[in-house]
Amino acid sequence: MSTTLNENLLLAVPLAPLAGSLIAGLGGKVVGRKGSHRVTILGVLISFILSAIVFVDVMQGGSYNATVYEWMKVGTLKFEIGFLVDSLTAMMMVVVTFVSLMVHIYTIGYMAEDDGYERFFSYISLFTFSMLMLVMSNNFLQLFFGWEAVGLVSYLLIGFYFTRESAIYANMKAFLVNRVGDFGFLLGIGLILAYAGSMNYGEVFAKREALAALAFPGTQWGLLTVACICLFIGAMGKSAQFPLHVWLPDSMEGPTPISALIHAATMVTAGIFMVTRMSPLFELSDTALSFIMVIGAITTLFMGLLGVVQNDIKRVVAYSTLSQLGYMTCALGASAYSVSVFHLMTHAFFKALLFLGAGSVIIGMHHDQDMRNMGGLRKYMPITWFTSLMGTLALCGTPFFAGFYSKDSIIDAVGLSHLPGSGFAYFAVVASVFVTALYSFRMYFMVFHGEERFRHPQDFGNGHGAESSAHGGNGHDAHGHDDHGHGHGHDDHGHAHEPHETPWVVWVPLVLLAIPSVIIGAIAIGPMIYGNFFAHGVAFDQVVFIGSNHPALEEMGKEFHGWLPMALHSVASLPLWLAIAGFVTAWFLYLQRPDLPPVIRRAFGPIYTLLDNKYYMDKINEVVFARGAVAIGRGLWKEGDVVVIDGVVNGSARFIGWFASVIRFLQSGYIYHYAFAMIIGMLGLLTLFVTLGGK
Numbered sequence: 001m002s003t004t005l006n007e008n009l010l011l012a013v014p015l016a017p018l019a020g021s022l023i024a025g026l027g028g029k030v031v032g033r034k035g036s037h038r039v040t041i042l043g044v045l046i047s048f049i050l051s052a053i054v055f056v057d058v059m060q061g062g063s064y065n066a067t068v069y070e071w072m073k074v075g076t077l078k079f080e081i082g083f084l085v086d087s088l089t090a091m092m093m094v095v096v097t098f099v100s101l102m103v104h105i106y107t108i109g110y111m112a113e114d115d116g117y118e119r120f121f122s123y124i125s126l127f128t129f130s131m132l133m134l135v136m137s138n139n140f141l142q143l144f145f146g147w148e149a150v151g152l153v154s155y156l157l158i159g160f161y162f163t164r165e166s167a168i169y170a171n172m173k174a175f176l177v178n179r180v181g182d183f184g185f186l187l188g189i190g191l192i193l194a195y196a197g198s199m200n201y202g203e204v205f206a207k208r209e210a211l212a213a214l215a216f217p218g219t220q221w222g223l224l225t226v227a228c229i230c231l232f233i234g235a236m237g238k239s240a241q242f243p244l245h246v247w248l249p250d251s252m253e254g255p256t257p258i259s260a261l262i263h264a265a266t267m268v269t270a271g272i273f274m275v276t277r278m279s280p281l282f283e284l285s286d287t288a289l290s291f292i293m294v295i296g297a298i299t300t301l302f303m304g305l306l307g308v309v310q311n312d313i314k315r316v317v318a319y320s321t322l323s324q325l326g327y328m329t330c331a332l333g334a335s336a337y338s339v340s341v342f343h344l345m346t347h348a349f350f351k352a353l354l355f356l357g358a359g360s361v362i363i364g365m366h367h368d369q370d371m372r373n374m375g376g377l378r379k380y381m382p383i384t385w386f387t388s389l390m391g392t393l394a395l396c397g398t399p400f401f402a403g404f405y406s407k408d409s410i411i412d413a414v415g416l417s418h419l420p421g422s423g424f425a426y427f428a429v430v431a432s433v434f435v436t437a438l439y440s441f442r443m444y445f446m447v448f449h450g451e452e453r454f455r456h457p458q459d460f461g462n463g464h465g466a467e468s469s470a471h472g473g474n475g476h477d478a479h480g481h482d483d484h485g486h487g488h489g490h491d492d493h494g495h496a497h498e499p500h501e502t503p504w505v506v507w508v509p510l511v512l513l514a515i516p517s518v519i520i521g522a523i524a525i526g527p528m529i530y531g532n533f534f535a536h537g538v539a540f541d542q543v544v545f546i547g548s549n550h551p552a553l554e555e556m557g558k559e560f561h562g563w564l565p566m567a568l569h570s571v572a573s574l575p576l577w578l579a580i581a582g583f584v585t586a587w588f589l590y591l592q593r594p595d596l597p598p599v600i601r602r603a604f605g606p607i608y609t610l611l612d613n614k615y616y617m618d619k620i621n622e623v624v625f626a627r628g629a630v631a632i633g634r635g636l637w638k639e640g641d642v643v644v645i646d647g648v649v650n651g652s653a654r655f656i657g658w659f660a661s662v663i664r665f666l667q668s669g670y671i672y673h674y675a676f677a678m679i680i681g682m683l684g685l686l687t688l689f690v691t692l693g694g695k
Contacts, residue, residue: 003057003060003061003062003063004062004063004064004066005054005057005058005062005063005064005085007064007066007068007083009050009053009054010054010064010083010085010136011068012046012047012050013047013050013051013054013093013097013132013136014047014129014132014133014136015129016042016043016044016046016047016050017040017043017044017047017100017125017126017128017129017132018043018125018126018129019039019043020039020040020041020042020043020044020121020125021040021043021121021122021123021125021126021129022122023035023036023039023040024036024037024039024040024118024121024122024125025118025119025122025123025126028118028119028122029118031118032118033117033118036117036118036121036122037104037107037108037117037121040104040121040122040124040125041101041104041105043125044097044100044101044104044125044128045101047097047100047128047132048094048097048098048100048101051090051093051094051096051097052094054085054090054093055090055091055093055094058085058086058087058089058090059087059090063085063086064083064084064085065082065083065084065085065086065138065202066082066083066138067080067081067082067138068080068081068082068083069081069082071141076197077193077197077198077199078198078199078200079141079199080139080141080142080199080200081142082137082138082139082142082200083136083137083138084136084137084138084201084202085136086534087533087534087535088273088276088277088341088534089135089136091341091345092135092273093132093135093136095344095345095348095349096128096131096132096135096266097128097132099260099261099266099348099349099352099513100124100127100128100261100266102260102352102356102509102512102513103124103257103260103261103352103356103509104121104124104125105505105508105509106257106260106356106359106505106506106509107120107121107124107257108505109363109502109503109504109505109506110255110256110257110359110363110506111255111257114255116160116161119160120157120160120255120257123153123156123157123160124157124257124258124261126153127150127153127154127157127261127262127266127267128266129149130146130149130150130152130153131146131150131266131267131270132146133145133146133149134146134147134149134150134270134273135273138200138201138202139199139200139201140189140192140193140199140201140204141199143274144185144186144189146270147182147185147234147238147270147274148182150238150262150266150267150270151175151178151182151238151267154171154174154251154258154262154267155171155174155175156171157254157255157258157262158170158171158174158251158253158254158258158262159171159172159253159254160254160255160258161253161254161255164253166253167253167254169250169253170247170250170251170252170253170254171251171253171254173246173247173250174247174248174250174251177237177244177246177247178237178238178244178247179237180237180244181233181234181235181236181237181238181244182234182237183233184229184230184231184232184233184234184236184237185230185231185233185234185235185237186234187230188227188228188229188230188231188232188233188234189231191223191226191227191230192204192211192227192281195211195214195223196211201277204281205280205281208224208280208281208284209284211223211224211227211281211284212224212284212285222285222287224281224284224285224288225285225287225288227281228278228281228282228285228288229287229288229291231274231275231278231281232271232275232282232288232291232292232295234271234274235270235271235272235274235275235329236271236295237271238267238268238270238271238274239268239269239270239271239272239325239328239329240268240299240321240322240325241271241295241296241299241325241326241329242295242298242299242302242303242326243617245299245303245322245617246614246617246618246621248263248268248318248321248322249306249315249318249319249322249614251263251318252312252314252315252318256314256355256356256358256359256362257356257359259314259317259318259355259358259359260351260352260355260356260359261352263318263321263351263355266348268321268325269325269328269344269347269348272325272328272329272332272340272341272344273341273344275292275332275337276332276337276340276341279335279337282332283335286419289332289333289334289335289419290333290419290420290421290422291333292329292332292333293329293330293332293333293334293414293417293419293421293422293425294333294421294424294425295329296325296326296327296328296329296330296331296332296333296425297326297330297421297424297425297427297428297429298326298428299322299323299325299326299329300323300326300327300329300330300428300429300432301323301326301428301429301431301432301435302615303319303322303323303326304319304320304322304323304326304432304435304436304439305435305611306319306322306611306614306615307319307320307323307435307439308435308438308439308442308611309608309611309612310439311370311371311372312369312370312371313358313361313362313369313370313371313374313443313447314355314358314359314362314369316371316439316442316443317351317354317355317358317443319439320351320354320395320436320439320440321351323432323435323436324343324347324351324395326428326432327343327407327410327429327432328340328343328344328347328410330410330414330425330428330429331343331409331410331413331414333414333417333419333421333422333425334413334414334416334417334419334422334425334552335417335552335553336409336410336413336414336552336553336556338528338529338533338534338553339406339409339410339413339529339553340410341528342405342406342409342524342525342528342529343403343406343407343409343410345406345520345524345528346394346402346403346405346406346516346517346520346521346524347403347406349394349402349513349516349517349520350390350391350394350395350401350402350403350513350517351391351395352513353387353388353390353391353394353510353513353514353517354388354391354392354395356506356509356510356513357384357387357388357391357510358388359506360381360384360502360506360507360510361374361377361381361384361388361447363502363506364377364380364381364384364499364500364501364502365377365454365499368454368457371443371446371447372446372453372458373453373454373457373458374446374447374448374453374454375446375447375448375449375450375451375452375453375454376448376449376450376451376452376453376454377447377448377454377499378448378449380498380499380500380501381448381499381500381501381502382501383501383507383510383511384501384502384507384510385448386514387507387510387511387513387514388444388447388448388510389444389448390514390517390518391513391514391517392440392441392443392444394517394518394521395436395440396433396436396437396440396441396579396582396583397433397436397575397576397579398579399567399568399570399571399576400518400522400567401517401518401521402516402517402518402519402520402521402522403517403521404521404567404570405521405522405524405525405563405566405567406521406525407433407575408566408570408573408575409525409529409556410429411426411429411430411433411575412552412556412559413552413553413556414426414429414552416551416552416555416556417552418551430574430575430578431578433575433578433579433582434578434579434581434582435582436579436582437578437579437580437581437582437583437586438582438585438586439586440582440586441582441583441586441587441590442586442589442590444586445586445587445590445591446590449591450590450591450594451594454499521563522563522564522567523563525563525566526560526562526563529553529556529560530553530556530557530560
């Protein structure tokens with residue numbers, strides 16, 4: 001029997017990290033460094049525990065969908081703060097708070113010597129609050145608030161080291177690119193509001209059939225198709241889908257904990273969550289679903305290829321995130337919403353693990369993050385090595401690991417789709433299995449195995465190809481330690497440092513994230529994809545996942561017989577052998593014959609140049625859009641501001657000046673002049689009255 005969840009308990013979930021953020025941010029000087037991390041960790045811990053309680057209640061049939069606070073009412077339109085808590089929301093709440101808690105603990109060790117310690121903890125707790133408000137919302141107003149709030153805090157976090165030019169460049173780039181996506185998102189919300197007359201999810205979903213029957217004014221396009229595409233454009237910005245992906249790799253300028261928090265489990269998955277939440281609308285537009293699938297396929301394959309040529313350890317993981325987000329997007333296009341959310345969950349754990357593992361390596365290497373200066377770290381950092389291996393195996397889709405169950409399910413769902421573009425999407429997701437294994441094990445072998453290159457490090461100028469040279473990147477994490485002269489694994493006297501395992505506050509989160517990275521896939525695949533997981537709540541019980549045009553989940557359900565048979569049967573599947581081929585290729589090129597990659601790079605010079613320059617997307621944006629915006633701005637300034645506005649203002653000022661100069665001659669200062677003027681004025685008035693009276 002369904003029960004209503006406690007409203008006060010739900011309110012405490014987002015407010016606990018908000019309180020911690022305010023105390024650390026406004027009272028950081030009073031409570032100090034230890035007080036700041038204690039109060040923020042306590043807030044997130046409370047939020048996680050309450051989220052777990054909510055999750056259990058939802059699994060037992062509980063739900064909540066109501067207004068908490070009515071902000072304003074205009075006619076029949078209500079602007080409200082409200083919560084919608086069903087199985088999707090409950091799962092997101094647990095994932096967000098758990099990963100955030102791990103990042104908070106990890107940050108104690110990672111940011112130990114940083115001057116902005118209190119500010120950093122305040123930001124990441126504020127980010128947690130913003131993300132919780134987003135996923136718990138039951139209306140578009142609150143969704144947009146959370147959407148913009150996570151964007152604002154990510155801007156602050158990416159540019160955390162605001163004295164560095166590259167950090168300023170990166171956070172401004174993220175801000176501007178996301179504004180492009182958010183413009184489409186706002187248009188989509190506006191269309192739905194204009195024709196549905198409400199911003200409440202339930203009221204909008206109730207009118208979805210009527211909205212689907214409407215045409216966009218002046219066109220033959222369906223209104224719902226246009227609205228859904230606009231909404232997805234917002235998701236393209238937040239979830240870094242081609243061509244609005246360009247901000248995410250540069251966002252690595254922020255400290256490593258931010259990479260794990262924002263770019264693994266939370267902000268970049270906001271777009272995936274939003275489309276899943278809006279699935280009752282998207283399900284009625286095959287055109288929008290086909291568009292989503294093609295965009296996801298392009299992102300999956302072509303962003304993965306960029307990871308192969310990266311030398312900065314964090315940027316390899318960043319491009320991996322782009323590719324995995326593409327997988328999730330492809331699943332959305334195939335109407336396999338539950339599969340996409342399943343991969344969102346598994347990816348959150350193993351990608352946070354990989355980001356935090358990369359940060360641990362950077363600490364152990366004394367903040368040199370160029371993989372060409374690493375190698376042989378396995379014996380110096382055994383815990384980081386083992387947990388990173390677990391994350392790498394999960395990412396590559398190794399049977400029995402979490403990523404295997406979610407990634408293979410996406411490949412199956414896309415392969416069963418009949419929408420236009422599904423053929424290309426299937427090729428992209430299958431080919432990306434090889435690419436993922438290649439760049440993942442390339443990073444793994446270059447960092448943990450082979451020659452100990454940190455003995456004789458080189459200054460390559462940057463650790464991530466041509467992209468950093470555009471904005472002053474130097475291949476080092478923007479961390480306070482860099483100011484201490486610890487780059488390249490040398491001390492101030494040029495003596496090599498021995499790599500070392502990181503403190504317990506750094507490796508304990510790695511171990512805790514490694515556990516779900518291994519087991520959560522086998523545990524959750526049955527109930528989340530083929531069971532009744534999404535039957536709990538108030539939103540998904542009326543969404544038709546299986547339709548005549550979207551048979552993927554129905555067909556997959558016929559072939560699913562449990563997590564163990566699925567893993568065993570993968571031996572005969574193409575994706576597994578492609579993953580093995582990627583592993584063998586990376587092993588041969590980077591352990592057995594490390595002399596071959598430079599030869600291959602020279603042989604395929606044009607292709608390498610194309611990849612190293614990220615398909616020239618930054619250059620295209622700079623030449624076409626940035627210069628176009630500058631030209632438009634200059635035109636508005638010269639023609640609109642200078643000619644029109646300044647012309648009117650300055651013209652009126654000149655007229656007043658001329659009039660005053662004429663009047664000045666009448667102000668002589670002599671009394672008889674003024675008396676004469678009064679007499680003349682009186683005669684004029686008398687003449688006027690006599691004339692008017694005569695008529």
